[in-house]
Amino acid sequence: MKINKNVSISENGFVFNPTTGESFTVNPIGVEIINMIKMHSPEEEIKKFILEKYATDSSGFDKDFYDFIQMLKSYNLFDEENEENEN
Amino acid sequence: MKNTDKIKYERPIIKRLDAGIPNKFGLRTEYTPMTHIDNVSVKSLVAEFGSPLFVVSEKTIRNTYNQTKRAFTLRYPKVQFAWSYKTNYLDAVCHVFHQEGSWAEVVSGFEYDKAIANGVNGKNIIFNGPDKSESDIEKAINNDSLLHIDHLDELYMVIEMAEKTNKKPKVSIRVNMDTGIYPMWDRFGFNYETGQAWDALNKIMFSQKLELMGLHCHIGTFMLAPYAYSTAAYKLADLALAVEKKFNHNIKYIDLGGGFPSKNTLKGSFLPGNDSNPSIDEFAEAISSALINAGFHPEKLPLLILETGRALIDDAGYLISSVIANKRLSSGKRATIIDAGVNIMFTSFWYDHKVSPAQPFTHYTEDTVLYGPLCMNIDVIRENISLPLLNKGDNLVISMVGAYNMTQWMQFITLRPKIVMIDLNGKVHLIRDSETNATLTDLERVPEHLKKFDL
Ligand SMILES: Cc1ncc(COP(=O)(O)O)c(C=O)c1O
Numbered sequence: 001m002k003i004n005k006n007v008s009i010s011e012n013g014f015v016f017n018p019t020t021g022e023s024f025t026v027n028p029i030g031v032e033i034i035n036m037i038k039m040h041s042p043e044e045e046i047k048k049f050i051l052e053k054y055a056t057d058s059s060g061f062d063k064d065f066y067d068f069i070q071m072l073k074s075y076n077l078f079d080e081e082n083e084e085n086e087n
Numbered sequence: 088m089k090n091t092d093k094i095k096y097e098r099p100i101i102k103r104l105d106a107g108i109p110n111k112f113g114l115r116t117e118y119t120p121m122t123h124i125d126n127v128s129v130k131s132l133v134a135e136f137g138s139p140l141f142v143v144s145e146k147t148i149r150n151t152y153n154q155t156k157r158a159f160t161l162r163y164p165k166v167q168f169a170w171s172y173k174t175n176y177l178d179a180v181c182h183v184f185h186q187e188g189s190w191a192e193v194v195s196g197f198e199y200d201k202a203i204a205n206g207v208n209g210k211n212i213i214f215n216g217p218d219k220s221e222s223d224i225e226k227a228i229n230n231d232s233l234l235h236i237d238h239l240d241e242l243y244m245v246i247e248m249a250e251k252t253n254k255k256p257k258v259s260i261r262v263n264m265d266t267g268i269y270p271m272w273d274r275f276g277f278n279y280e281t282g283q284a285w286d287a288l289n290k291i292m293f294s295q296k297l298e299l300m301g302l303h304c305h306i307g308t309f310m311l312a313p314y315a316y317s318t319a320a321y322k323l324a325d326l327a328l329a330v331e332k333k334f335n336h337n338i339k340y341i342d343l344g345g346g347f348p349s350k351n352t353l354k355g356s357f358l359p360g361n362d363s364n365p366s367i368d369e370f371a372e373a374i375s376s377a378l379i380n381a382g383f384h385p386e387k388l389p390l391l392i393l394e395t396g397r398a399l400i401d402d403a404g405y406l407i408s409s410v411i412a413n414k415r416l417s418s419g420k421r422a423t424i425i426d427a428g429v430n431i432m433f434t435s436f437w438y439d440h441k442v443s444p445a446q447p448f449t450h451y452t453e454d455t456v457l458y459g460p461l462c463m464n465i466d467v468i469r470e471n472i473s474l475p476l477l478n479k480g481d482n483l484v485i486s487m488v489g490a491y492n493m494t495q496w497m498q499f500i501t502l503r504p505k506i507v508m509i510d511l512n513g514k515v516h517l518i519r520d521s522e523t524n525a526t527l528t529d530l531e532r533v534p535e536h537l538k539k540f541d542l
Contacts, residue, residue, distance in 0.1 A: 024104060027100055052093075054093050055093040056096035060478075064098035072101060
């Protein structure tokens with residue numbers, strides 16, 4: 001998982017993708033997750049962090065996390081070329 | 088860390104920003120949580136009575152009734168409301184209206200008996216509808232109820248019953264007419280333009296066996312055009328004056344039926360109903376002016392009867408529901424499944440109901456389709472709604488569901504839930520219990536030869 005490095009994200013959740021000119025809003029927990037992905041935190045670490053901080057359980061969060069990642073992908077915010085290079 | 092020390096969880100979302108145009112999900116829907124109904128907490132109602140749960144506000148019924156009545160009594164000296172039973176015939180609801188002074192308006196033997204059982208005097212019951220049996224008519228005649236005749240077959244039956252009972256039944260006719268509204272409701276009553284109504288009135292007067300009391304119409308429901316009511320009032324007044332001229336007989340009342348809109352938003356409307364539907368004052372103005380200007384002698388002004396249903400009760404009804412699950416559809420659209428379906432909320436086919444979360448939330452929202460719990464494709468409560476991020480188990484309050492849902496609901500797939508009423512002091516009363524399997528199976532019989540099977 002790698003967020004396209006051109007994508008900028010502000011502290012208050014404003015996301016801009018200069019490649020497409022699209023902008024997005026993300027809620028605070030989403031900002032935390034995107035920032036962790038940007039820092040190359042592995043999935044397990046992100047989940048552990050969220051479960052410690054927020055009142056939710058692992059199966060509930062898993063589902064939401066997966067959904068969120070799918071949405072990031074569908075908005076082309078992942079750097080897929082890079083991902084392929086890495087593999 | 089204990090779960091309670093942790094931060095309230097909200098699922099992560101990302102939402103594309105589109106340049107300021109309202110999309111098909113509409114403008115922002117409802118951005119304050121509805122944690123209480125009449126100062127009673129939604130969570131406590133769910134804890135005590137379960138979910139889904141219908142809640143009726145006695146205070147709202149009384150306030151709406153008094154405001155509506157005032158709109159008319161300010162403009163016209165003689166006004167009487169008759170509670171339209173089919174709109175919501177829960178006994179507790181009917182009792183509130185009767186305490187406020189409403190008569191009963193019924194359209195079947197079942198509803199008639201309900202009104203009698205509620206303690207309404209027969210002479211304060213208006214009996215409408217195309218299907219009255221001989222025994223219904225006999226009962227109504229013996230109780231001095233107001234029989235509103237729908238068709239000639241019924242007229243002849245009432246004349247026969249008058250002979251049989253040796254009483255003079257109190258009757259009116261239902262009139263249908265062109266009020267400039269499409270579609271025109273012409274299936275009930277006698278038509279004005281073709282002279283059917285005048286013909287029926289002549290038959291009644293010449294029979295000398297019936298006491299002609301009034302004239303009735305009900306021109307449609309959720310009417311958005313006050314002028315249609317002035318047309319209807321003029322036409323009924325015209326008939327009343329013609330009867331007076333020809334037979335020297337005074338028509339005691341003109342009954343304009345129901346049909347005023349509530350504040351709900353019709354599907355497909357761009358603006359919320361609250362902002363765009365005409366107010367009761369506009370209807371009252373149209374009707375009162377038409378009657379006052381119609382040419383009645385000031386001392387013989389007919390009583391104005393209104394059978395207002397929807398507009399008097401919609402606001403007072405709420406449906407509390409709970410989130411069962413959140414899903415992402417293959418189209419990418421968010422779907423939320425709640426435990427209240429169209430079987431108990433069939434007005435979702437007509438309205439974009441206001442839906443409010445019952446707990447605090449952040450300002451982040453997602454465009455969502457709101458599904459009921461039935462295993463049926465048609466079970467959609469809102470096709471497009473912008474909702475805050477709800478978790479499984481969160482509660483929602485659906486507003487303005489007081490009209491027709493609690494009478495037209497279906498026992499289908501699930502059992503019907505409890506209904507409570509919050510009284511003027513904030514006390515909660517169970518006014519209809521939830522169904523159990525026995526409610527239904529008690530009515531069923533399995534033939535002896537089908538009882539046994541081996542699987
Ligand atoms: C004869 C009659 N009166 C009154 C009503 C109540 O109408 P509404 O709920 O539109 O006010 C109806 C509803 O269909 C009706 O048929």
